[in-house]
Amino acid sequence: MMTKAADGMSDWDNMAIICDVLGRAPDVEMGSIGEGWSLCRWRQFVGAYTLPALPQPIFTVHIAGKPQVKTWDKGGWTETSSIPGCATIVPAGMPTGWLVDGELDVVTLSMASDVLAGQPHADQFNRMRFAFSDPLGVALTRQILSEIYAPQAEERTAYVSAMVGALKAHILSGPPAHGNPVDIPVSDFSAYRLHKIMNAILADPAAEHSLEAMAAVAGVTPSHFCRLFKKAIGITPHQYVMKARLDRAQQMLVQTEMSLAALSEAAGFASQSHFSRAFRSWFGMAPSDFRQQERRRTD
Known part of the structure; x- marks a missing residue:
């Protein structure tokens, strides 16, 4: 343009x-x-x-x-x-x-x-x-x-x-510190705690990341955490975890030869069918079609 x-x-x-x-x-x-x-x-x-x-x-x-x-x-x-x-x-x-x-x-x-x-x-x-x-x-x-x-x-x-x-x-003030920041004492929900939760999800999307565990890190109830997270980020904690897993799955589809079953497990999905449905819903195509498309584009 x-x-x-x-x-x-x-x-x-x-x-x-x-x-x-x-x-x-x-x-x-x-x-x-x-x-x-x-x-x-x-x-x-x-x-x-x-x-x-x-x-x-x-x-x-x-x-x-x-x-x-x-x-x-x-x-x-x-x-x-x-x-x-x-x-x-x-x-x-x-x-x-x-x-x-x-x-x-x-x-x-x-x-x-x-x-x-x-x-x-x-x-x-x-x-x-x-x-x-x-x-x-x-x-x-x-x-x-x-x-x-x-x-x-x-x-x-x-x-x-x-x-x-x-x-x-x-x-x-500069970019956020990389790696695991040193814990600091805080009594209330804070941007620091929210940042810590998001970094943990991005670092290991396949981990469980239950709502209860994330809320415990934030120091609030699960329902309150959901409201605070969506207000700050614009999507729910579940959607954020799902997006992180799908982004990781996209990378593995392009960079590895893993089967869809092994890939879905490595990305944190309960089953291949669950992974395929989520991938198609988010990206508008099946994982196998995305892999073929990216290979053709690379070739």
């Missing part, structure tokens, strides 16, 4: 380029020229998009919508998908491709280079980071949106600015 922005309009900012690609303005836009940032909400678009190189790095939060968004990488769509609750960093100067299989709801935060200058973790904006878990970033973004849509008042404007400042500080 060739856009005006890709055809010589190098003085356009991030929002103008994205508007040109999508053919529409953002649902919400707020920013500060003096402080060098711009926050936009984009909704209700579907299809495949080519986004030309942006002049500023951009932090994207997947708020809601279809839980299957892929990006173009090394000649094909990524096996990993972005789902509600994920964040993505797109560096400046890097063209990207996107496959959106259903209505999407995202918030983008663009920051000028002078805002990043001298920051200890500014190098994280020099490379693509796709679909990583960021519960705190999502929670802050949701809070900002809820305040933006509320009746405007002077004190509310100040509060929104403070929340945007908190989101910027969170982003600039």
Whole structure:
């Protein structure tokens, strides 16, 4: 897809380029020229998009919508998908491709280079980071949106600015620590505990991950945990576990010669038939058809 922005309009900012690609303005836009940032909400678009190189790095939060968004990488769509609750960093100067299989709801935060200058973790904006878990970033973004849509008042404007400042500080603090973080004492449900649960699921999707066990880690009842998880991430704990298992199964279908029976067991499914039904429901095709398709594409 060739856009005006890709055809010589190098003085356009991030929002103008994205508007040109999508053919529409953002649902919400707020920013500060003096402080060098711009926050936009984009909704209700579907299809495949080519986004030309942006002049500023951009932090994207997947708020809601279809839980299957892929990006173009090394000649094909990524096996990993972005789902509600994920964040993505797109560096400046890097063209990207996107496959959106259903209505999407995202918030983008663009920051000028002078805002990043001298920051200890500014190098994280020099490379693509796709679909990583960021519960705190999502929670802050949701809070900002809820305040933006509320009746405007002077004190509310100040509060929104403070929340945007908190989101910027969170982003600039650097990526979450890899591996198993050291346990810290907390008495109430927190973003830390939610992040810990999500990381455990992504690290070993085939494990049991019962609702009771996850709720115990969060320190709340199972029913309360379900409500909190869905409010923060946009999907239920069961759906999150299912998506993690299906993403792992997709990788094994492409990278191994395992039979479907062995693969379904390794991915954490009770049976091959259960795996096949879930895979077809999520991806719109049978696992065997997906494997053949990917092999033909690779060949």
